[in-house]
Amino acid sequence: MRTNQKQAIINRALFTQRSFDSSQISVLSTLIHRFEEAGDYEVFISRTNRTPARFVVTVVEGDAPYQHNLDLSTLENPKERDCCREDADLRLHTGGVLGFYNSQGVSTFQVRIVRLGSKEKQVLFNHAEQIPAGDFFTVTPLRPGIYRVSDALNKAEMALKVMMPPSPEQGKVEKVTKVKGERPPSTYRPDQPLLVSVGKKGFDRREASLFSGQTLVFQVQSAARLRVELEKEDEAVTSPPKKRPDKPARTKKQS
Amino acid sequence: MPFTDRSDLFGAVHEDGINRLVRHIMRQRPSLFNYATPFFHNNAELFCVKFEVDDKVLKAKNPLFTEQEPLPILGAPVPIGLNFCLQLTDAQLDFHPGNVFGLPPELGRLADQRFALRLKGCMGIDCPPKELIDELLPLIERYLVAQQQLAIGETKERVPGISTHYTPPSSAFDNRERERPRTVALPTRSLICFCLELYAVGHFEWGTVPGSQQIWLKTRLDGLEIVDIEPKDMESAIECYLTTVLKLGILPRLIIPLEKMVLDISKEFQEMGLTLGRTVTLQPSAVPADVPNNPAVEEDQIKAFLKLTVTGGA
Amino acid sequence: MADLTVAVSESAFQRLFVVLRDSIRWEAQDMTNFGPFTAGYHVKGHLEGGSVDFRADNSVLIDELDVRWDKFEFTLGLDIPEICVGGGCINMPWPIPDICLPRWCVFSANPDISISPDLAAFVAQELSVAGRPVVRYYDASIPPPVIDPCGFLRDILVDNSIIDPFPDHNQWHIHLNPDFIDLDLFDFADIVGNLIENALTAAVTALLPGGWVRDLILAIIGGIADFIRWLLDIPDEIDEWLSDLFNISFGLGDLLIQLIGEFFGACVPLIRVDDPLEVLEKEISTSVLLSGSPVELVAVTVPVRSLSVYVDNVEMVVQADIGG
Numbered sequence: 001m002r003t004n005q006k007q008a009i010i011n012r013a014l015f016t017q018r019s020f021d022s023s024q025i026s027v028l029s030t031l032i033h034r035f036e037e038a039g040d041y042e043v044f045i046s047r048t049n050r051t052p053a054r055f056v057v058t059v060v061e062g063d064a065p066y067q068h069n070l071d072l073s074t075l076e077n078p079k080e081r082d083c084c085r086e087d088a089d090l091r092l093h094t095g096g097v098l099g100f101y102n103s104q105g106v107s108t109f110q111v112r113i114v115r116l117g118s119k120e121k122q123v124l125f126n127h128a129e130q131i132p133a134g135d136f137f138t139v140t141p142l143r144p145g146i147y148r149v150s151d152a153l154n155k156a157e158m159a160l161k162v163m164m165p166p167s168p169e170q171g172k173v174e175k176v177t178k179v180k181g182e183r184p185p186s187t188y189r190p191d192q193p194l195l196v197s198v199g200k201k202g203f204d205r206r207e208a209s210l211f212s213g214q215t216l217v218f219q220v221q222s223a224a225r226l227r228v229e230l231e232k233e234d235e236a237v238t239s240p241p242k243k244r245p246d247k248p249a250r251t252k253k254q255s
Numbered sequence: 256m257p258f259t260d261r262s263d264l265f266g267a268v269h270e271d272g273i274n275r276l277v278r279h280i281m282r283q284r285p286s287l288f289n290y291a292t293p294f295f296h297n298n299a300e301l302f303c304v305k306f307e308v309d310d311k312v313l314k315a316k317n318p319l320f321t322e323q324e325p326l327p328i329l330g331a332p333v334p335i336g337l338n339f340c341l342q343l344t345d346a347q348l349d350f351h352p353g354n355v356f357g358l359p360p361e362l363g364r365l366a367d368q369r370f371a372l373r374l375k376g377c378m379g380i381d382c383p384p385k386e387l388i389d390e391l392l393p394l395i396e397r398y399l400v401a402q403q404q405l406a407i408g409e410t411k412e413r414v415p416g417i418s419t420h421y422t423p424p425s426s427a428f429d430n431r432e433r434e435r436p437r438t439v440a441l442p443t444r445s446l447i448c449f450c451l452e453l454y455a456v457g458h459f460e461w462g463t464v465p466g467s468q469q470i471w472l473k474t475r476l477d478g479l480e481i482v483d484i485e486p487k488d489m490e491s492a493i494e495c496y497l498t499t500v501l502k503l504g505i506l507p508r509l510i511i512p513l514e515k516m517v518l519d520i521s522k523e524f525q526e527m528g529l530t531l532g533r534t535v536t537l538q539p540s541a542v543p544a545d546v547p548n549n550p551a552v553e554e555d556q557i558k559a560f561l562k563l564t565v566t567g568g569a
Numbered sequence: 570m571a572d573l574t575v576a577v578s579e580s581a582f583q584r585l586f587v588v589l590r591d592s593i594r595w596e597a598q599d600m601t602n603f604g605p606f607t608a609g610y611h612v613k614g615h616l617e618g619g620s621v622d623f624r625a626d627n628s629v630l631i632d633e634l635d636v637r638w639d640k641f642e643f644t645l646g647l648d649i650p651e652i653c654v655g656g657g658c659i660n661m662p663w664p665i666p667d668i669c670l671p672r673w674c675v676f677s678a679n680p681d682i683s684i685s686p687d688l689a690a691f692v693a694q695e696l697s698v699a700g701r702p703v704v705r706y707y708d709a710s711i712p713p714p715v716i717d718p719c720g721f722l723r724d725i726l727v728d729n730s731i732i733d734p735f736p737d738h739n740q741w742h743i744h745l746n747p748d749f750i751d752l753d754l755f756d757f758a759d760i761v762g763n764l765i766e767n768a769l770t771a772a773v774t775a776l777l778p779g780g781w782v783r784d785l786i787l788a789i790i791g792g793i794a795d796f797i798r799w800l801l802d803i804p805d806e807i808d809e810w811l812s813d814l815f816n817i818s819f820g821l822g823d824l825l826i827q828l829i830g831e832f833f834g835a836c837v838p839l840i841r842v843d844d845p846l847e848v849l850e851k852e853i854s855t856s857v858l859l860s861g862s863p864v865e866l867v868a869v870t871v872p873v874r875s876l877s878v879y880v881d882n883v884e885m886v887v888q889a890d891i892g893g
Contacts, residue, residue, distance in 0.1 A: 011673065011674065011677055015778075030670060104673075138670055140654055143781075164784060164788070165785065191656035191672075193670060212785050213788075214655075215656075215670055219659075257576070257578075257881075258886060260883075263577070263578050263584075266574065269572045275871070275893055283849075283867060283868075283869040283870070286866065312867055321857050322859040323859075556574075563581040565587070
């Protein structure tokens with residue numbers, strides 16, 4: 001019997017990420033900035049030792065989308081960009097958001113937004129310094145364990161427990177009528193985020209729990225600088241797999 | 256009773272079918288049954304017996320007869336001869352019991368397992384008219400005298416020779432070529448034709464042919480009779496000549512390989528594109544173990560009994 | 570009485586049948602794209618066993634012929650969809666639209682897997698055919714009908730060198746018109762389903778690194794078995810799905826039945842007899858002319874009339890007359 005598979009490259013960076021910092025956008029984290037006022041804005045995306053990428057965002061009251069998610073790892077390659085040719089505007093509705101994230105690799109990015117039109121360039125937002133109120137910062141931790149969440153500006157902390165999701169039923173499927181085309185029911189869904197608020201009084205809870213792969217969304221109500229660090233890994237899960245015991249020999253007559 | 260009660264395969268041809276087959280062969284291969292000098296190519300109307308020829312023979316411009324050298328005029332100082340034709344017509348076969356035609360008393364009753372053949376042979380020989388003889392005779396005499404070829408020997412008088420279209424060129428006598436000069440036929444206006452009826456009795460037997468791997472059905476001649484020739488010795492001589500012609504000239508051409516007697520199974524499968532992994536052969540059923548006669552000539556048919564043998568393969 | 574009679578005994582036919590049966594081998598392959606997966610087969614087979622019976626009602630029965638597969642390779646290719654973490658949306662109070670979150674996918678490119686188990690050991694069918702000999706006259710001068718289903722099949726068989734094309738001269742054709750053709754459907758046992766499921770599981774598992782990462786990915790996709798079923802859009806039993814695939818989607822059984830039926834039936838004659846039939850081949854003779862020049866003498870042919878065939882308990886008889 002032959003089995004063959006196309007070259008499948010694992011996105012290794014996802015599984016090695018242990019800490020997240022709101023001043024740097026890495027894999028599994030997202031910065032979501034809300035544009036409250038109409039106008040033209042210039043966005044600078046910087047990366048260590050690289051020339052910043054830049055583009056213009058036009059925020060309007062009229063017909064424009066409310067959200068764009070930008071994969072920062074594609075910005076340097078014009079062919080891969082899902083937005084923004086050098087001279088093209090990115091249009092956004094007033095109150096809309098730009099989401100900045102990195103889909104792969106170990107690079108980190110920083111975002112700076114400048115409002116255009118005034119005599120002096122007014123730096124609206126420099127996320128290396130802080131996340132302004134009204135914005136969001138998300139992390140999607142994969143490594144199971146206990147994480148420490150801290151806000152340096154508001155001097156707040158909370159605990160985040162990340163658990164391995166329950167393993168699905170193995171072996172024969174129960175003989176129940178299934179509707180063709182439907183995914184089988186599962187107790188775990190990675191696309192169910194958890195919303196946590198952070199403000200002057202700190203986090204709205206002392207601890208939170210997630211399954212690995214789910215997203216924790218920090219709703220910033222006053223400027224914050226957030227950090228999430230893996231303090232204690234779940235050893236039982238992440239330790240190297242034990243060597244499989246040899247198959248027992250066929251039973252022989254014992255003398 | 257089933258056809259195959261004593262064999263795997265059975266094939267039979269009725270005498271009516273054979274006689275129709277022979278008529279087809281006579282029409283499509285006339286050169287087997289008509290022998291004549293080249294003169295007849297342009298004078299087919301002088302044949303003793305008119306014969307039918309299939310259109311495809313004419314289209315293919317096949318010869319209607321097998322060419323023969325003219326009958327030589329013995330003693331003539333130059334190679335001259337007479338046109339002639341020999342035709343075999345009205346061929347018929349009769350299988351035991353005989354009911355297609357009657358046999359002459361000399362051949363008796365048609366015995367078991369025997370077949371009878373009736374052939375009409377007609378021969379036409381040119382008879383030069385007196386005027387032509389009278390025209391040629393002085394030329395021949397002069398030639399003989401000029402060439403000193405008289406029976407009496409040499410003469411003192413030297414007579415100059417002449418050339419006629421009957422005189423072969425001197426190069427024809429050139430020893431370097433060492434070819435016998437072709438016989439030139441005298442002009443023909445009409446033939447004297449005569450026909451003789453010939454009856455023959457024979458039987459079939461299976462045999463081999465040197466160099467061939469397969470079994471062949473052969474026709475063997477038991478007796479031959481020409482009706483009413485005088486004197487009897489001449490009849491005998493001619494019968495002998497014809498017997499020889501049949502045995503050595505005609506009948507060997509008619510031997511048929513085994514597979515032609517029945518449906519050629521191997522060839523059929525090959526034509527269907529099926530490559531058999533085994534060798535499928537047809538062998539005559541054994542005599543007398545399987546059948547009393549093989550082939551059997553009875554009930555107005557010739558019957559063949561065959562065994563199917565499968566050999567080789569996995 | 571007929572001019573020509575040829576008879577074949579039942580026992581000779583049985584021996585010939587064995588040779589024919591052993592010569593028949595076939596090979597077929599096909600691949601179909603069903604969307605999320607591709608499926609195909611590459612099969613080779615032959616025949617074994619069976620018996621031939623001449624019956625008093627002018628029919629021939631070929632019974633319990635075993636269809637054996639030398640190769641029954643089933644190829645299944647799955648396009649593994651994205652396996653991602655994150656995603657979902659943040660519910661915002663009206664009138665603010667929800668904010669949707671990006672996803673991070675485990676593989677940089679959607680991988681494919683493909684398995685090709687050979688199921689030959691698990692597939693076997695039985696074939697029975699009963700037919701009657703029928704004689705038809707092929708007139709080469711008549712053009713084929715506008716709609717010629719037989720022509721299409723014959724073209725396939727000719728192109729694949731299974732039969733020779735019909736000639737440009739007339740022929741008598743003897744067909745075995747099937748009264749029925751009974752071929753077992755493809756019926757795959759449970760063990761086949763397990764075999765395929767295990768192969769797919771192994772192929773998917775091989776894509777994944779070990780340890781907790783694998784456990785996480787398995788949790789995301791909800792288990793390989795269910796995942797595979799979801800991808801293939803199949804009910805519980807994979808072997809039932811496989812049977813339907815071969816019987817209905819591929820129609821392999823129908824293809825075999827059609828080939829057998831048409832082979833023996835109206836479209837492809839079992840035996841062909843030329844009309845006129847050549848009894849003496851054309852020959853080049855150098856003895857017809859005195860000069861010795863070669864002359865190509867035409868072949869001698871005889872017309873064949875009234876060809877008939879019948880079968881009784883012990884033999885098959887073909888009879889014909891020679892035309893004038």
